[in-house]
Amino acid sequence: MKTLFANWKMNPQSEPEAVKLARAEDLKNAVIIPPFPFLGPVKKILKQAPLGAQNVFYEEKGAYTGEVSPAMLKKLGVRYVIIGHSERRRLGEDDAMIAKKVSAATAAGLIVILCVGEPAGIYKKGNRATELFIRKQLRFLKNKKNLIVAYEPIWAIGTGKNAHPEDAARVAQLIKSIISVPVLYGGSTNSKNAKSFLEKKEISGLLVGGASLDAKEFLRMIKIAERF
Numbered sequence: 001m002k003t004l005f006a007n008w009k010m011n012p013q014s015e016p017e018a019v020k021l022a023r024a025e026d027l028k029n030a031v032i033i034p035p036f037p038f039l040g041p042v043k044k045i046l047k048q049a050p051l052g053a054q055n056v057f058y059e060e061k062g063a064y065t066g067e068v069s070p071a072m073l074k075k076l077g078v079r080y081v082i083i084g085h086s087e088r089r090r091l092g093e094d095d096a097m098i099a100k101k102v103s104a105a106t107a108a109g110l111i112v113i114l115c116v117g118e119p120a121g122i123y124k125k126g127n128r129a130t131e132l133f134i135r136k137q138l139r140f141l142k143n144k145k146n147l148i149v150a151y152e153p154i155w156a157i158g159t160g161k162n163a164h165p166e167d168a169a170r171v172a173q174l175i176k177s178i179i180s181v182p183v184l185y186g187g188s189t190n191s192k193n194a195k196s197f198l199e200k201k202e203i204s205g206l207l208v209g210g211a212s213l214d215a216k217e218f219l220r221m222i223k224i225a226e227r228f
């Protein structure tokens with residue numbers, strides 16, 4: 001059975017909607033990753049799915065306005081945390097900051113979903129350019145404990161253009177050769193293309209954005225993931 005990670009991003013817009021969506025998606029091979037304000041209420045109602053967060057800071061406490069520590073997430077019952085999503089890299093997070101976040105979060109016992117992936121310009125240059133780009137993004141990693149890597153080509157996120165499953169499997173294999181951890185694919189996955197990724201042995205699950213906001217569609221994907 002492979003796992004689907006529901007990255008809701010900055011959705012839905014209210015707590016009742018978040019709780020409703022979480023109830024519908026509360027299955028044992030799903031991980032629910034809501035925005036910070038909904039972590040507590042969602043945790044309360046989840047019976048099967050573990051909880052994830054979309055970001056974390058690297059310091060334990062102190063004068064860091066707007067930040068949330070790994071221990072705070074742990075205390076809320078959060079098991080997973082996304083780090084290095086391209087939407088956060090675009091806001092200014094660089095590899096140095098991401099490296100600090102990964103080591104603080106894994107040391108605190110959170111399981112990190114580290115996102116990597118090339119922009120369109122690199123993809124167009126071919127496999128070799130993509131490979132070098134991904135290698136560079138993983139260069140700082142020293143420890144594989146509590147780590148999952150999600151391969152998300154930036155040009156595939158929220159665009160409806162997904163990677164070829166063969167390409168995703170090849171990059172997943174490359175990641176595994178660098179650091180032997182489970183690898184997810186993410187980028188415009190839905191119930192129509194989920195099987196083509198999940199049937200690849202190198203891919204352990206999917207990081208799902210848009211499709212995870214539609215409970216019916218997400219459940220269709222869960223049914224597919226159950227078969228692998």
Ligand code: PGA
Nearest residue numbers: 157158187188208209210
């Ligand atoms: P998407 O997002 O499924 O909407 O493309 C994936 C992600 O950003 O994790």
